[in-house]
Amino acid sequence: MPKINGNEIRPGNVLEHNGGLWSAIKVDHVKPGKGGAFAQVELRNLRNGSKLNERFRSADKVEQVRLEQKDQQFLYESEGMLVFMDTETYEQIELPADILGDRRIFLQDGMTVVIEYYDAEALNATLPQKVTCKVVETEPVIKGQTAAKSFKPAILDNGFKIMVPPFVGQDEDIIVNTETMDYSERA
Template structure:
């Protein structure tokens, strides 16, 4: 695995550090008035979800890990395991539903997700940034409510609560941003 300098760490980079695999979540380059520059990096453990704040100086060397990325189609869920099919080999794999975290409700049957592997171990599952959902419950539109930019609560067909504009009603399809958990546009 190639080693990189501490000041070359970018958000999203996967590093081998302290005997584990860590993803750089936030990177802040600091140049104090006294002393050398360093990168303040917020790391997240890819295996157990722990977080760590670490300082890396430019002369520090860290192992940069390259993960293998595969597009796989979601088939179904059984006993807390998600079953995906490899689009090239048609091989089925069972992955832990914890890999998706709080974005799990947005995973839909037949959806293509990007799964990142370290050897044979699946570490991350990424679903599309925007998915189409149906509004199952929301408040009715009130006259005069559209003068200022306002939002009202709504419940989607997958049980997730989001805020939507007042002109969107029940049984309408909307595009939802899965990273920010917010309304994007009408579908």
């Protein structure tokens, strides 16, 4: 595994640190008035989800881990486990439903999800950045209200509550950004 300097750490990097695998969530480069510069890094453990704040000086060496990414198709959910199928080998794997966290609500049948592996262990799953959902409940469109930059509440077909522009009506399909969990555009 390649070693990188502490000041080369970027958000999204996966590092081997203190005997565990950690993902860098937030990185702040600090140059104090006295002393050397360092990177203040917020890390999340990929196995148990715990968080850690760590300082890395530019002289510190950390091992960067490359995870293997595979496209897997979501098949169904059974007893708190999500069943995925490898699109190349047709092998099925089961992962705990909490691997997706809050974004679990946007998982749809047949959706292709990127699962990251370290050796044979599945550590992370990423949904497509944009998914299409149907608005099942919202206030009616009011003429003349589209000029101002305002939003109104809506409920999607998966039960998720979201803020949408005033021109979006009931039974319309919209595209939701799964990273920010916000309205993106009309479908």
